[in-house]
Amino acid sequence: MNMTESQRPVQRLVVKIGSGLIRTSQGRLNEDAVRQYAKQLATLRKYGVEVILVSSGAIALGMPVLQQQRMPRTTALQQAAAAIGQSHLIWNYERLFGMFNQQVAQILLTHADLRNRGRYLNARNTLQTLIAHGVIPIINENDTVSVEEIRFGDNDSLSAMVCNLIDADTLIILTDIDGLYTADPRLDPNATLIPVVEHLDRRIEALAGRSTHATGRGGMYSKIQAAKIAGASGIHTYIANGLKPNIITHVLDGEAQCTHIHPSAAGKLSSRKRWIGYALKAKGTLVVDDGAKRALTIQGKSLLPSGIIKVSGSFRFGDAVYCTDASETCFAQGLVNYSSQELMAIIGQHTSHIKTILGNTAKAYDEVIHRDNLVLL
Ligand SMILES: Nc1ncnc2c1ncn2[C@@H]1O[C@H](COP(=O)(O)OP(=O)(O)O)[C@@H](O)[C@H]1O
Numbered sequence: 143m144n145m146t147e148s149q150r151p152v153q154r155l156v157v158k159i160g161s162g163l164i165r166t167s168q169g170r171l172n173e174d175a176v177r178q179y180a181k182q183l184a185t186l187r188k189y190g191v192e193v194i195l196v197s198s199g200a201i202a203l204g205m206p207v208l209q210q211q212r213m214p215r216t217t218a219l220q221q222a223a224a225a226i227g228q229s230h231l232i233w234n235y236e237r238l239f240g241m242f243n244q245q246v247a248q249i250l251l252t253h254a255d256l257r258n259r260g261r262y263l264n265a266r267n268t269l270q271t272l273i274a275h276g277v278i279p280i281i282n283e284n285d286t287v288s289v290e291e292i293r294f295g296d297n298d299s300l301s302a303m304v305c306n307l308i309d310a311d312t313l314i315i316l317t318d319i320d321g322l323y324t325a326d327p328r329l330d331p332n333a334t335l336i337p338v339v340e341h342l343d344r345r346i347e348a349l350a351g352r353s354t355h356a357t358g359r360g361g362m363y364s365k366i367q368a369a370k371i372a373g374a375s376g377i378h379t380y381i382a383n384g385l386k387p388n389i390i391t392h393v394l395d396g397e398a399q400c401t402h403i404h405p406s407a408a409g410k411l412s413s414r415k416r417w418i419g420y421a422l423k424a425k426g427t428l429v430v431d432d433g434a435k436r437a438l439t440i441q442g443k444s445l446l447p448s449g450i451i452k453v454s455g456s457f458r459f460g461d462a463v464y465c466t467d468a469s470e471t472c473f474a475q476g477l478v479n480y481s482s483q484e485l486m487a488i489i490g491q492h493t494s495h496i497k498t499i500l501g502n503t504a505k506a507y508d509e510v511i512h513r514d515n516l517v518l519l
């Protein structure tokens with residue numbers, strides 16, 4: 143077992159590497175950097191740390207072959223670039239990890255693989271088996287088949303969901319900047335680094351901007367969202383600069399200049415709640431009034447039809463939906479007991495009227511979302 147700063151044990155580590163670190167400005171693989179990452183991760187593995195790598199770079203490496211200077215806008219071009227780049231990427235990982243006698247394996251996932259409970263468990267079994275055999279799994283989104291409905295969208299979210307999937311204790315997100323600043327330093331020269339975030343709240347979330355790069359996707363915003371997902375599972379997240387030598391080792395030794403985001407003080411969510419809140423994609427939104435928001439966020443109650451002001455999206459019984467307040471700030475996700483069509487008819491109504499309004503189609507639920515099926519975000 144490896145020990146980190148303040149002697150926090152690290153047993154299972156997920157490292158995410160962004161496209162900007164994988165690709166040189168000329169569009170080629172940054173071989174020196176990738177060799178360095180391979181060396182550090184192979185060494186950690188030898189010391190007994192279980193390592194999982196989430197690597198971006200497929201589209202970025204495939205872009206030059208298709209004469210694309212920036213992230214292609216059409217899905218077809220992104221998929222084609224990923225098909226070219228992913229094989230190049232994994233071939234090089236295999237070769238460079240091989241220099242340190244470390245076996246790797248490729249895993250490509252779509253969001254649908256984690257949404258479906260059976261596929262979720264399958265992916266988990268495969269990863270556990272690889273880890274148990276000392277292999278480092280290298281995960282990327284399966285971009286060649288990913289379309290909007292089944293997409294993670296960015297590998298920061300994917301890395302956090304992988305942490306949940308395999309019960310990691312530490313997530314390191316490597317990017318081209320030291321961590322979270324008070325503003326994007328590329329736009330604000332007075333921005334300063336925030337070394338520790340003990341409570342990841344909306345004030346912190348608001349500091350993180352999007353990417354300004356040709357290959358980046360989510361920017362700092364998606365890294366903070368990833369830390370939030372990981373934090374709900376009791377995981378510590380570090381955002382650090384992958385351009386610096388031996389950065390992974392330095393982060394674990396507590397010597398790196400980076401941002402350390404602590405897990406949520408509310409404690410670890412159950413596996414089922416993590417799946418409801420973070421693995422499922424919301425199919426619609428329920429806008430609720432202030433009273434209902436208070437009932438859900440402070441009083442720990444279920445959502446009743448009387449507190450709903452507006453319904454959007456098209457969903458069925460059992461689907462996931464967002465809950466937002468009147469200013470459309472999202473604060474929860476949960477599984478609904480009524481379809482969007484049924485809800486349109488009963489919003490604002492007292493529960494005793496549900497049967498009268500819906501007649502025979504009514505189900506025996508007073509709650510639109512039961513507390514047990516609701517996760518505060
Ligand atoms: N508050 C902030 N602190 C630091 N970086 C920020 C902030 N807001 C936006 N960014 C931008 O996020 C970028 C990193 O995200 P991104 O380009 O998506 O990298 P990657 O490809 O590694 O995922 C930084 O280079 C920076 O320009």
Ligand SMILES: N[C@@H](CCC(=O)OP(=O)(O)O)C(=O)O
Binds near residue numbers: 160200
């Ligand atoms: N799956 C994509 C990466 C998407 C992504 O999130 O990129 P980045 O913001 O550079 O981590 C690829 O391999 O090109």
